[in-house]
Amino acid sequence: MAAKKPYTLIGLVVSVVFLLYLFLGDSNAPHKLAGRRPSKEDGLIKSYKLNNLQATSRSFNNKEQVLVLTPMSKFYPEYWENLLGLSYPRNLVELGFILPSNSLGDQALKQLDAAVKKVQTGPANQRFAKVTILRQDTASLESQSEKDRHALSAQKKRRSQMSLARNSLFLTTIGPATSWILWLDADVVETPVTLIQDLAKHDKDIIVANCYQRYVDPKKGASIRPYDFNSWQDSEKALEIAAEMGDDEIIVEGYQEIATYRALMAYMYDAKNDPHLEVPLDGVGGTALLVKAAVHRDGAMFPPFPFYHLIETEGFAKMAKRLGYQPWGLPNYLVYHYNE
Numbered sequence: 457m458a459a460k461k462p463y464t465l466i467g468l469v470v471s472v473v474f475l476l477y478l479f480l481g482d483s484n485a486p487h488k489l490a491g492r493r494p495s496k497e498d499g500l501i502k503s504y505k506l507n508n509l510q511a512t513s514r515s516f517n518n519k520e521q522v523l524v525l526t527p528m529s530k531f532y533p534e535y536w537e538n539l540l541g542l543s544y545p546r547n548l549v550e551l552g553f554i555l556p557s558n559s560l561g562d563q564a565l566k567q568l569d570a571a572v573k574k575v576q577t578g579p580a581n582q583r584f585a586k587v588t589i590l591r592q593d594t595a596s597l598e599s600q601s602e603k604d605r606h607a608l609s610a611q612k613k614r615r616s617q618m619s620l621a622r623n624s625l626f627l628t629t630i631g632p633a634t635s636w637i638l639w640l641d642a643d644v645v646e647t648p649v650t651l652i653q654d655l656a657k658h659d660k661d662i663i664v665a666n667c668y669q670r671y672v673d674p675k676k677g678a679s680i681r682p683y684d685f686n687s688w689q690d691s692e693k694a695l696e697i698a699a700e701m702g703d704d705e706i707i708v709e710g711y712q713e714i715a716t717y718r719a720l721m722a723y724m725y726d727a728k729n730d731p732h733l734e735v736p737l738d739g740v741g742g743t744a745l746l747v748k749a750a751v752h753r754d755g756a757m758f759p760p761f762p763f764y765h766l767i768e769t770e771g772f773a774k775m776a777k778r779l780g781y782q783p784w785g786l787p788n789y790l791v792y793h794y795n796e
C-alpha cells in the first residue's frame with residue numbers, strides 16, 4: 457500500500473523565493489514584524505520563539521503570516537484570478553502547490569509556472585512572500601474524470617494518495633514564522649475576497665467554509681447546490697457502522713451505498729441566516745479549510761491509512777480532535793467549486 461512507501465521528496469521543481477524586505481528596504485525589515493520573526497539572529501544561528509508566534513482573530517492587524525496550500529491536478533484560471541483577488545496583504549502570504557508527476561501534472565505545471573512568474577516578476581508590492589511548487593513522488597490515479605474520482609470503489613486509494621500529497625506539501629513548506637495554513641483546492645473558483653480574514657476572525661484552531669457549486673437549473677435558471685460532503689457532525693449510526701468494520705475499512709460520506717445519518721454541513725446552509733454562524737464538526741473537507749499552524753506543528757496530518765475508519769481530511773479532523781483541537785464549520789459562509 458502506498459502508505460508504507462517511505463516518504464522522500466524528489467521533485468522540487470521550482471522554488472521562487474522573494475524576500476520582500478530586500479526590495480522594499482527597511483520598512484519591512486524582519487525584526488519589525490510582530491511575533492513572527494527570529495528573536496535572535498547571529499550569523500549562522502537563527503532562533504525563533506514559537507510561543508510568541510500568534511494566530512489570532514486580528515490576523516491582518518498583527519501581520520500574521522499565512523501559507524496557502526493547494527494540491528493541484530489541473531490549473532484553473534478562475535482559481536488563480538480568485539486567489540489574486542484575495543485582500544490579505546501578499547507580503548504576508550506564501551503559496552505552496554503540489555502537482556502529480558503525470559502528464560496532467562506537466563500540463564498544470566506549465567500554466568501555473570507562467571502565472572506565478574507573471575506575478576513574482578511584476579511590481580514588488582504585488583508579489584507573494586514566497587512560492588513553492590512541488591511534484592509528487594507518490595502515485596496518482598490515472599483518470600481524473602469526475603465519475604471515476606467519485607466512484608466509491610476508488611475512494612480509499614484515491615484519498616490515500618491525496619493524503620500523501622497533502623502531507624508532503626505542508627511538511628515541506630511550513631516555516632517557523634507560519635501562523636496559519638489555508639488549504640484551498642485548485643478548483644475552488646470563487647470566494648469572498650476577505651476569505652482569510654473572515655475565517656481567521658473566528659479564532660478557531662480549525663475552521664472550514666461550506667463548499668457549493670453554481671449550476672444552471674433547467675427550470676429555475678442560475679442556482680447553487682452543495683458540493684463538498686466531507687464536513688459533518690458524527691451520528692450514532694455512523695459510529696455503529698464504524699464499530700462493525702474491519703481495521704482497514706473506511707467510511708466515506710456522500711454515497712447512497714452507506715447511510716451514515718451524519719449531520720452534513722452541506723445541508724445546514726440557510727441563505728437567510730448569519731454567514732458567521734459556527735457549528736462544531738467531527739469531519740472536515742479540504743476545499744477551503746483554515747488551520748492554525750500550531751495544529752499541524754503538533755503533528756496533526758492527513759492519515760493516508762484508515763484512522764478510526766477515516767482518511768484524508770476527515771481523518772485529519774479526527775486526529776486533531778485526539779490532539780485536543782475542535783474543528784468548526786461555517787454553514788452559511790459559501791465558497792464555490794468549479795462545475796465540470
Ligand code: GDP
Nearest residue numbers: 527528529530554555556596597621641642643
Ligand atoms: P473532489 O473535488 O473532491 O472530487 O477532489 P479533487 O479531484 O478536486 O481533488 C482535490 C484537490 O486535489 C484539487 O485541488 C485537485 O486539483 C487536487 N488533486 C486531485 N488529484 C490530485 C493528485 O493526484 N495529485 C495532486 N497533487 N493533487 C491532486
Ligand code: MN
Nearest residue numbers: 641643644793
Ligand atoms: Mn474538487
